[in-house]
Amino acid sequence: MLREDDAPDHGHPHPDPHPHPHGCRRPSGAGETVTVEQKVLAKNDLLAERNRTWMTGRGIVAVNMMSSPGAGKTTLLERAVTDLGGRRPVAVVEGDQETRLDADRIRGTGCAVVQVNTGAGCHLDAEMMREALTALSPAEGSLLMVENVGNLVCPALFDLGERSKVVIISVTEGTDKPLKYPYMFAVADLVLINKSDLLPYVDFDVEQCAQHARSVNPDVRVLTVSATTGEGLAHWYDWLTEQQ
Amino acid sequence: MHELAITQSVVDAVCERAGGRPVRSVRVRVGVLTAVVPDSMRFCFGLVTEGTAAEGAQLEIDQPPGAGRCRTCAVEFTLTDLILLCSCGSADVEITSGQELQIVSMEVG
Numbered sequence A: 001m002l003r004e005d006d007a008p009d010h011g012h013p014h015p016d017p018h019p020h021p022h023g024c025r026r027p028s029g030a031g032e033t034v035t036v037e038q039k040v041l042a043k044n045d046l047l048a049e050r051n052r053t054w055m056t057g058r059g060i061v062a063v064n065m066m067s068s069p070g071a072g073k074t075t076l077l078e079r080a081v082t083d084l085g086g087r088r089p090v091a092v093v094e095g096d097q098e099t100r101l102d103a104d105r106i107r108g109t110g111c112a113v114v115q116v117n118t119g120a121g122c123h124l125d126a127e128m129m130r131e132a133l134t135a136l137s138p139a140e141g142s143l144l145m146v147e148n149v150g151n152l153v154c155p156a157l158f159d160l161g162e163r164s165k166v167v168i169i170s171v172t173e174g175t176d177k178p179l180k181y182p183y184m185f186a187v188a189d190l191v192l193i194n195k196s197d198l199l200p201y202v203d204f205d206v207e208q209c210a211q212h213a214r215s216v217n218p219d220v221r222v223l224t225v226s227a228t229t230g231e232g233l234a235h236w237y238d239w240l241t242e243q244q
Numbered sequence B: 001m002h003e004l005a006i007t008q009s010v011v012d013a014v015c016e017r018a019g020g021r022p023v024r025s026v027r028v029r030v031g032v033l034t035a036v037v038p039d040s041m042r043f044c045f046g047l048v049t050e051g052t053a054a055e056g057a058q059l060e061i062d063q064p065p066g067a068g069r070c071r072t073c074a075v076e077f078t079l080t081d082l083i084l085l086c087s088c089g090s091a092d093v094e095i096t097s098g099q100e101l102q103i104v105s106m107e108v109g
């Protein structure tokens, strides 16, 4: 494909407005060049930083949970809010493209929850997080668990102002998932390998998967859990408690 | 399709910066180690600019290559993916290029 830069100027006069189907460049001098030099996501980053400051000031610890659809985010959350709710205030932000189903599941546990429908959007962003914080107004010292939209690509790019990022992969998804979605695994603070109860039935190598995750993120913590049987959840709760 | 959200951010930022003047072209820097595909971004740019001050603008995409530096032996080398491993065996590699996602400049007026 010919890049615009490579297209030769062909030097005809340019009446305005002028469609450019052939990719010609307007002769310099026709406009003013403005240096921008800012991050594409500067605005999101700024809002995220405000969220972070707001939460830090109230001792609220937010954890951003990301995975492919169906890896077990909501099931893990249901267990966590039940198991941890007695120890400290817990609140949940549910990101979902269309439905209220996940929020209803969390509400069923009696936990404070707000649903953010992203519509066509495939990720939460800092503005949605700000709205969720306003709607929830979590108690001081809360643990705020955020279920991002099921998607292993762009949630990695959008900072919400969270304290930590958790990536969940289930054992039915394949050992090489970290190599297929390196951007997501590269930003994770913790990888949860979920559905360990299914290990006898699938071809999944836990140690190999952990190595793949470390190949893109050498310091990442990896824990194996089952949201169904409860195996390993105590370590996950210990990790959550360390996130202060 | 995360390029849509990324491109929307680019267009919002340049239109705001242009302060009502028409935007003729936009230059961005998208490192090869980002998850952003330039052709998808070009496609989205046409859609997202419709009806804005940047309608019909050109999108120029610079693509810095991936590069890393080993913190153990200090060697510098090319990175074609995010797998951080130096030939000395160390995985303590700093990415020095390829993760840029910047708006460089624009032409207005």
Ligand SMILES: Nc1nc2c(ncn2[C@@H]2O[C@H](COP(=O)(O)OP(=O)(O)OP(=O)(O)O)[C@@H](O)[C@H]2O)c(=O)[nH]1
Pocket: A067, A068, A069, A070, A071, A072, A073, A074, A075, A076, A102, A149, A150, A194, A195, A196, A197, A198, A225, A226, A227, A228, A229
């Ligand atoms: N066997 C087994 N099944 C599980 C486990 N955790 C979750 N599941 C099942 O996996 C399916 C999907 O779980 P969810 O918790 O809804 O997954 P999710 O990541 O929230 O899904 P989305 O919100 O659609 O992205 C459900 O049928 C769960 O019962 C587990 O540890 N073991």
Ligand SMILES: [Mg+2]
Pocket: A073, A074, A075, A102, A147
């Ligand atoms: Mg869910």
Ligand SMILES: [Zn+2]
Pocket: A121, A122, A123, A154, A155, B001, B002, B005
């Ligand atoms: Zn997205």
Ligand SMILES: [Zn+2]
Pocket: B070, B071, B072, B073, B074, B075, B086, B087, B088, B089, B090
């Ligand atoms: Zn080295």
